[in-house]
Amino acid sequence: MTYATLISAADLAAHASDDNLLIVDCRHDLTNPEAGLDAYRAGHIPNARFAHLDQILSGAKTGSDGKFKGRHPLPERQDFVDAMRVIGVNANTQVVAYDAQGGMYAARLWWLLRWVGHVQVAVLDGGLQAWQAQGGAVTTEMPVATRGDLQEQSSLVTAIDAEGVLDNITSKAMTVVDARAADRYRGENETMDAVGGHIPGAKNRFFKDNLAADGSFKSPETLRAEWNALIDNPQTAIMQCGSGVTACHNLLALEVAGLPGAKLYPGSWSEWSSDSTRPVASGPQP
Template sequence: MYTTLISAADLASQLSSQLSSDTGRNWIVLDCRHDLMNPDAGQTAYDAGHLPGAQFVHLDQRLSAPKLSADGVFRGRHPLPEKEAFIQTLRDLGINHDSQVIAYDAQGGMFAARLWWMLRWVGHAAVAVLDGGFPLWTAQQLPVTTALPAVRIGNISPQPSLVGQVNVDQVLANIDTQECTLIDARAADRYRGENETIDPVGGHIPGALNRFFKDNLQADGRFKTAPELNAEWRALLPDPGKAIMQCGSGVTACHNLLALEVAGLPGAALYPGSWSEWCADPSRPVAR
């Protein structure tokens, strides 16, 4: 069972074995490519070519809920869907309780990690991110297709969650208590409040430290080794079990959570609303 990362070579071998046999574990491959500035880019890229058997999963349409709650409160740019709705999405993708799920993107895992976390959120441990994603897959001249896979409805059901999360009130309270270390996964200019294109209200949550998600990666787009990540994260977190990961909208924060799992430092929680929810209320404090 793969629970964090899988190499391109290992995935290619597994997919080849699955195609040549009707028995064995049910492997589901999901294409999570996306562009925050061009929401149609992922589907366009998928249509042009994807991993054999992969299905496309749109961040906005299948991995997020509406930005406004039923009572009209803004919940952030990518709030989590209701668990029941997400389970139905997973069934529609053919995922069973014993499926091995692999997620990939072309952005260093920033979107695939969101799906990885969400599957763990509903208690499914057998999910991993393709290390190096689509760019490394194609660089190794592994097969790509435009064919659409046949999909059967899956039987996955919710299980006890494998991850933790916090809400905006808990993050607000933490400013005073400092019980948890808060890590912001956005780029440094966004953290400092210097990128008004993406963050019209600039800055960060008071007390938050900055660890850009791309700092988890090597130059070729693969994750750094477990010892490297362990050393870097231990310098930031005295206790990973008392840490909160956030970003712009609860997406790239999952990349940091995945890196912590790879490093052998589990236990941090996600703040799903993140900066986009936080800054929507002008009464909440902002640091720059």
């Protein structure tokens, strides 16, 4: 069976010993980049590999044109495929990504694997907390990876660059949705980027609003109703956030809701706000 969006802790426990299943720990802390690896070393789901947000799930911050591409730009496709091979991902591997932050980092790995055409990837619903709550063990034993044979395939997802987002301000052909907390969207309490505010015309959907009180994703029906109230058509929607990470959480929620097709703006606010010629809006959502 292929898991392509979420997998429950119970299902992961039932399949943990499957030969083609590989678990990836994506824990991270934006204010302490080594916290995720430290947490992994202190205890992780048995046989899990580790994928660092800055080193594997992101690329160079400056492009070949010398422009800042954001705090977590996309890696080069082949670099990412090679990194996945190193941790053991094969063409037929069922990848399960998890973190301890509601899926905000695991969803980035989920999107990236779909970006290189790998459909068998899911996020552990409820993360490490759900795993431990149902009696799952953790270990400090470091698994030995056998190099995988993952090959780049046609992308299952789409991205849009800053120029495309800028053009959309005039055309209004697509709906931009900002995944940051409401105060940062309004331009208040900005701590990550030099400029506060949001892309003109963008709507706000804090990624944590995709989660229930227990940290698991809301039901597909609830997510569908909430997202349908925000956007008219996912096929003409752009997801962004601070640096292209939590926007992937909104993209995952849309898939869970049965509303696929939205685009990711990878550079997001960190790239957008670095160019003073790009317009900036502030204040509450209209």
